Amino acid sequence: MAQLRIPGPTPCPPEILKAMARQMINHRGAEYHEMINDVTAKMKQVFQTKNDLYLLTGSGTGGLEAAVVNMLSPKDKVLSVSIGVFGDRWATIAKTFGAEVVNCKFEWGTAADPAVVKKAIKDNPDIKAVLVTHNETSTGVTNDLGAIAKVVKEAGKLLLVDAISSMSSIDLPVDKWGCDVVVTGSQKGWMVPPGMAMVSVSAEAWKAFEQAKIPRFYWDFGKAKSYLEKGENPWTPAISIVYAFSVAMDMILKEGIQSVFARHAHIGQMTRDGIKALGLPLFAEAKHASNTVTAVGIPVGLDGKKFRQLLQSEYGIVIVGGQQTLDGKIMRIGHMGLVSEKDIKDLLAAMKATLPKAGFKG
Amino acid sequence: MAQLRIPGPTPCPPEILKAMARQMINHRGAEYHEMINDVTAKMKQVFQTKNDLYLLTGSGTGGLEAAVVNMLSPKDKVLSVSIGVFGDRWATIAKTFGAEVVNCKFEWGTAADPAVVKKAIKDNPDIKAVLVTHNETSTGVTNDLGAIAKVVKEAGKLLLVDAISSMSSIDLPVDKWGCDVVVTGSQKGWMVPPGMAMVSVSAEAWKAFEQAKIPRFYWDFGKAKSYLEKGENPWTPAISIVYAFSVAMDMILKEGIQSVFARHAHIGQMTRDGIKALGLPLFAEAKHASNTVTAVGIPVGLDGKKFRQLLQSEYGIVIVGGQQTLDGKIMRIGHMGLVSEKDIKDLLAAMKATLPKAGFKG
Numbered sequence: 001m002a003q004l005r006i007p008g009p010t011p012c013p014p015e016i017l018k019a020m021a022r023q024m025i026n027h028r029g030a031e032y033h034e035m036i037n038d039v040t041a042k043m044k045q046v047f048q049t050k051n052d053l054y055l056l057t058g059s060g061t062g063g064l065e066a067a068v069v070n071m072l073s074p075k076d077k078v079l080s081v082s083i084g085v086f087g088d089r090w091a092t093i094a095k096t097f098g099a100e101v102v103n104c105k106f107e108w109g110t111a112a113d114p115a116v117v118k119k120a121i122k123d124n125p126d127i128k129a130v131l132v133t134h135n136e137t138s139t140g141v142t143n144d145l146g147a148i149a150k151v152v153k154e155a156g157k158l159l160l161v162d163a164i165s166s167m168s169s170i171d172l173p174v175d176k177w178g179c180d181v182v183v184t185g186s187q188k189g190w191m192v193p194p195g196m197a198m199v200s201v202s203a204e205a206w207k208a209f210e211q212a213k214i215p216r217f218y219w220d221f222g223k224a225k226s227y228l229e230k231g232e233n234p235w236t237p238a239i240s241i242v243y244a245f246s247v248a249m250d251m252i253l254k255e256g257i258q259s260v261f262a263r264h265a266h267i268g269q270m271t272r273d274g275i276k277a278l279g280l281p282l283f284a285e286a287k288h289a290s291n292t293v294t295a296v297g298i299p300v301g302l303d304g305k306k307f308r309q310l311l312q313s314e315y316g317i318v319i320v321g322g323q324q325t326l327d328g329k330i331m332r333i334g335h336m337g338l339v340s341e342k343d344i345k346d347l348l349a350a351m352k353a354t355l356p357k358a359g360f361k362g
Numbered sequence: 363m364a365q366l367r368i369p370g371p372t373p374c375p376p377e378i379l380k381a382m383a384r385q386m387i388n389h390r391g392a393e394y395h396e397m398i399n400d401v402t403a404k405m406k407q408v409f410q411t412k413n414d415l416y417l418l419t420g421s422g423t424g425g426l427e428a429a430v431v432n433m434l435s436p437k438d439k440v441l442s443v444s445i446g447v448f449g450d451r452w453a454t455i456a457k458t459f460g461a462e463v464v465n466c467k468f469e470w471g472t473a474a475d476p477a478v479v480k481k482a483i484k485d486n487p488d489i490k491a492v493l494v495t496h497n498e499t500s501t502g503v504t505n506d507l508g509a510i511a512k513v514v515k516e517a518g519k520l521l522l523v524d525a526i527s528s529m530s531s532i533d534l535p536v537d538k539w540g541c542d543v544v545v546t547g548s549q550k551g552w553m554v555p556p557g558m559a560m561v562s563v564s565a566e567a568w569k570a571f572e573q574a575k576i577p578r579f580y581w582d583f584g585k586a587k588s589y590l591e592k593g594e595n596p597w598t599p600a601i602s603i604v605y606a607f608s609v610a611m612d613m614i615l616k617e618g619i620q621s622v623f624a625r626h627a628h629i630g631q632m633t634r635d636g637i638k639a640l641g642l643p644l645f646a647e648a649k650h651a652s653n654t655v656t657a658v659g660i661p662v663g664l665d666g667k668k669f670r671q672l673l674q675s676e677y678g679i680v681i682v683g684g685q686q687t688l689d690g691k692i693m694r695i696g697h698m699g700l701v702s703e704k705d706i707k708d709l710l711a712a713m714k715a716t717l718p719k720a721g722f723k724g
């Protein structure tokens with residue numbers, strides 16, 4: 001079995017995979033009611049929120065679409081704070097559904113500057129919401145969401161957060177920072193297979209929901225809310241994923257979320273230190289390097305594609321390349337969820353042995 | 363473990379549950395490419411189609427929404443042929459996204475009359491598409507889709523089919539009947555856990571897609587098409603469900619689809635005969651009784667809720683009640699996918715023993 005060191009899906013612990021193999025139950029019966037209520041309550045602890053929280057059957061991108069269609073009306077002006085592919089994607093989703101998007105882009109590899117965000121809001125006082133990526137998987141950068149949230153909430157704007165690759169791995173106190181809608185996905189630090197997006201919805205977000213006019217049905221937060229009141233989902237949920245969450249939530253809470261964040265910080269640092277020791281450049285600015293994904297620059301001479309192929313064929317380790325304009329320029333290593341020091345040591349040793357075979361002169 | 367005799371999720375065979383427990387792989391790597399291409403090709407055999415076919419991460423209702431947003435523009439006129447809750451739901455989805463819905467409703471428990479559908483199309487020559495439910499789970503009725511398809515296609519209209527609870531259990535030759543978009547879901551006769559919707563898209567549907575103006579992103583068939591050309595999905599797919607399909611498709615094709623349909627017909631007939639022998643009324647008109655769901659009328663004296671509770675607590679068998687106006691009036695027994703003669707015999711024996719305890723005077 002290959003060792004997945006990609007930014008999702010992440011490897012699942014055996015006890016979670018075992019839960020995936022559980023037989024089906026009635027999703028409109030008492031056992032499911034109890035399970036979804038339990039998972040939701042525990043997940044709120046990881047989100048550090050008292051807001052409503054829903055599990056939606058779909059990919060993370062579905063969760064981002066859900067945030068847009070539940071919060072906005074066509075022609076609403078939104079500020080897109082983007083530092084990479086996934087920030088851009090979210091802006092495209094908002095535009096697709098008719099929002100007027102004001103772009104606030106930062107150079108790939110860097111984080112968003114809260115002062116620039118503040119000015120963009122000041123220059124566009126009629127914006128309704130700000131879309132921010134907490135952790136940008138395409139560049140390995142984590143935004144200073146606390147500082148960004150401060151300027152957004154001081155301006156009284158709605159704060160929508162893509163936390164797909166951060167929530168459960170990197171500290172994101174939803175209520176403390178005043179995040180209105182926060183989206184994440186099962187296949188990241190949660191250690192669960194892909195198939196569900198999770199969203200938290202603040203009281204202020206519910207007010208926006210009442211005004212929002214973009215048509216919505218499948219992703220409708222109102223339907224999610226009314227069904228969850230009876231311990232159900234509006235549509236047949238991915239029951240196996242909920243089983244998996246039942247186990248995952250207990251694992252995460254038993255370890256303690258602050259310990260989980262500290263472990264990710266340690267593994268992230270270890271990865272970056274190891275990459276530097278190999279003589280490879282880190283793509284992300286040091287101050288904002290992500291603790292879930294490390295982007296590694298491909299130096300002149302190194303054949304990145306060949307390197308990744310050799311890592312996989314000779315060591316069974318899978319890492320991925322760059323996206324869009326970063327294709328051929330970076331490689332990305334995922335280290336969220338179930339990743340140990342040994343995993344990173346093995347990865348670094350395999351990289352060290354493989355680099356010369358792919359043209360790296362060090 | 364309870365015996366699920368509900369209209370989905372259906373019980374999964376052990377070899378499919380085992381596949382659900384497989385470790386994650388890279389959804390942008392060669393192994394996944396091969397698997398999704400293989401599953402898609404085999405699934406087309408069950409759809410009896412050469413049309414394009416996509417697996418979308420989401421519930422069946424997501425597939426119905428996908429059909430609407432990919433095929434229609436706001437203000438497009440559509441004919442909704444509805445014989446129950448799920449037909450009505452699809453009409454609501456179309457209306458939600460701005461379509462002008464002409465309702466062609468039939469009494470619950472009966473099938474749609476193709477002659478009435480023909481007249482409705484004649485009376486509304488400007489309709490663009492017809493929405494039809496093949497098998498209506500809420501009433502246990504299967505429409506004569508072949509005859510309906512004939513009148514729809516003779517009139518040159520787009521035919522959109524909800525085959526969520528029929529495809530893989532009841533014969534639905536997509537190409538022979540000219541169905542343009544056909545939607546089904548993993549948790550029905552496919553014997554796979556919930557989490558994916560599957561849709562087939564005809565050449566004519568692609569023409570409609572080019573014209574369709576309802577905003578779409580997550581469910582966009584165009585994105586599904588361009589990614590599948592490289593053996594991928596646009597967004598991280600529910601990989602475990604694809605693993606499960608890998609096994610399920612082989613099981614279904616090994617048995618042979620005509621044999622699978624015949625087995626469902628046999629099990630359906632056996633269920634209906636047994637229900638009648640118990641002295642209980644069948645809700646659906648005999649000619650169109652479904653081979654995947656049997657709706658049983660609740661006679662005066664029988665406490666339907668108590669009856670279902672006793673069946674579950676004393677025999678571990680789960681059946682469900684009626685929806686909306688049928689709540690308290692019918693009970694529904696699912697018998698699609700992995701259901702044997704013995705399962706039905708056990709169910710009938712348990713029902714026989716339980717009926718008197720719930721007030722049935724027989």
